[in-house]
Amino acid sequence: MPVTSVTPAQQALHAAWALLLDQSDVIADSITLTLFERDQDLWERIGPEFRADVRASTRQHIRRGLRILSASPDLRAEASGQQENAVELWRDTGRRRARQGVPLELVLNAYTLGARILWEALVSRVAADPSIEVDDQVLLMAARTVWTNLDVQNAVLIDAYRRESARIQRQDLQREQSLLDGLIEGRGADPLFAEEARTALEIEPDDEVACVVAIHDGADASDSLAPVEDRLDRMGIAARWHVRSGVYYGLLSGRVPGESGLVDLFAAHAPGRMGIALSNDGIAGFATAFQLAHRAAETVPRGVRRVVSVSDRLPEVLLAGSPQVAPRLLSETLGPILALPKAQSQTLLDTLSALLHHDGSPTHAASDLYCHRNTVIYRMKQIEQLTSRSLTDPRDKMLLGLALMASGRA
Numbered sequence: 001m002p003v004t005s006v007t008p009a010q011q012a013l014h015a016a017w018a019l020l021l022d023q024s025d026v027i028a029d030s031i032t033l034t035l036f037e038r039d040q041d042l043w044e045r046i047g048p049e050f051r052a053d054v055r056a057s058t059r060q061h062i063r064r065g066l067r068i069l070s071a072s073p074d075l076r077a078e079a080s081g082q083q084e085n086a087v088e089l090w091r092d093t094g095r096r097r098a099r100q101g102v103p104l105e106l107v108l109n110a111y112t113l114g115a116r117i118l119w120e121a122l123v124s125r126v127a128a129d130p131s132i133e134v135d136d137q138v139l140l141m142a143a144r145t146v147w148t149n150l151d152v153q154n155a156v157l158i159d160a161y162r163r164e165s166a167r168i169q170r171q172d173l174q175r176e177q178s179l180l181d182g183l184i185e186g187r188g189a190d191p192l193f194a195e196e197a198r199t200a201l202e203i204e205p206d207d208e209v210a211c212v213v214a215i216h217d218g219a220d221a222s223d224s225l226a227p228v229e230d231r232l233d234r235m236g237i238a239a240r241w242h243v244r245s246g247v248y249y250g251l252l253s254g255r256v257p258g259e260s261g262l263v264d265l266f267a268a269h270a271p272g273r274m275g276i277a278l279s280n281d282g283i284a285g286f287a288t289a290f291q292l293a294h295r296a297a298e299t300v301p302r303g304v305r306r307v308v309s310v311s312d313r314l315p316e317v318l319l320a321g322s323p324q325v326a327p328r329l330l331s332e333t334l335g336p337i338l339a340l341p342k343a344q345s346q347t348l349l350d351t352l353s354a355l356l357h358h359d360g361s362p363t364h365a366a367s368d369l370y371c372h373r374n375t376v377i378y379r380m381k382q383i384e385q386l387t388s389r390s391l392t393d394p395r396d397k398m399l400l401g402l403a404l405m406a407s408g409r410a
Contacts, residue, residue, distance in 0.1 A: 009138045016132050017070035017142075019125055020118075024066050027121050028059040031114045038113075039106070050100060057093060058114065064089060065118065069145070090153050094160030098168065104161050108154055115150040119143055175200060180242045180251060186287040194283045201240055201251070208256040209279040211289035212239075213297045214248040214271055224271035225250075231265060249290060259309035266307045273300040274307040295320040319406050326406040333403040336386040348386075349404070351379040356401050360391045
């Protein structure tokens with residue numbers, strides 16, 4: 001391979017860089033010391049092990065950089081190999097800093113500081129030795145080389161950092177979702193799993209826990225609930241969301257304001273049918289809270305955007321949890337009414353609903369129905385004859401009320 005001709009200025013410049021090789025560790029330590037002094041509080045929080053890692057990494061970067069900068073053109077092949085190693089070093093640093101949770105801005109600032117201090121060291125070395133014939137023009141070219149290399153370093157590091165951050169985020173999200181699935185499957189009763197979930201989801205032992213369920217029905221729950229998440233965060237409530245079998249659900253932990261308070265928070269942003277249930281046993285009871293919240297959401301008619309709590313929908317939840325009971329309840333109570341022509345059946349069902357709402361009072365029911373009190377009394381007798389139930393008997397009233405709920409007309 002022919003030897004590339006070297007100008008005197010280039011030779012002098014390579015010689016100047018080479019004179020810094022034995023000072024590489026001193027230059028690197030100057031960089032790390034400046035870093036630690038400039039952001040003292042941050043570096044102290046990060047800890048001594050990480051500071052030692054930064055010191056060793058900076059030394060490695062400066063040594064390799066100087067070997068590349070001091071290589072003469074006749075050693076271009078060797079320099080090329082060094083450059084490839086340097087690129088891999090930058091990638092490794094980007095990945096490692098992402099795993100360590102170091103802010104990207106801090107890493108880029110460190111590289112910029114390193115380039116500046118390295119350039120200043122070269123200028124000082126040339127100024128201190130008059131025998132090195134490097135004029136200002138050559139030093140300017142050297143400066144451009146340093147800053148061009150910095151741009152390449154930053155581009156490689158940013159790409160590696162972001163790729164690693166995305167990978168970590170995917171892993172963290174997958175782990176979080178796996179833990180949430182485990183909790184709704186009842187694994188929270190296992191002390192070891194519960195402790196793992198509390199640690200990973202950052203749930204304190206004395207935190208209150210609640211479950212929110214949103215049944216899709218074609219709506220995008222995540223976008224609709226974004227404003228609520230901001231309010232929850234300001235209230236000190238952490239929310240972790242997941243989708244399972246078409247059901248969007250969340251685990252809330254922290255200073256939870258109770259079911260009614262959560263209903264008020266979510267009411268204006270409901271993407272569809274939503275149910276809320278507190279977990280009386282924290283993490284261990286989250287599976288039960290999920291089942292109850294899901295059943296509460298199912299009691300809301302399709303196409304209706306509404307948030308309900310289990311506490312406010314206990315009778316409906318009981319019926320939803322025993323689907324085989326509802327047909328039997330309907331047949332033994334409202335069956336004869338439902339068998340009537342539609343208009344007559346609807347009139348009697350509306351009357352029954354008004355009577356139950358007013359504790360059997362024909363007068364108050366008549367006001368709601370916009371008809372005469374005697375008309376309500378006549379219809380009430382029809383209902384009692386058809387159902388063989390008395391609207392003065394507490395047990396019969398309870399059964400009729402549950403039957404209305406089971407029919408969807410309550």
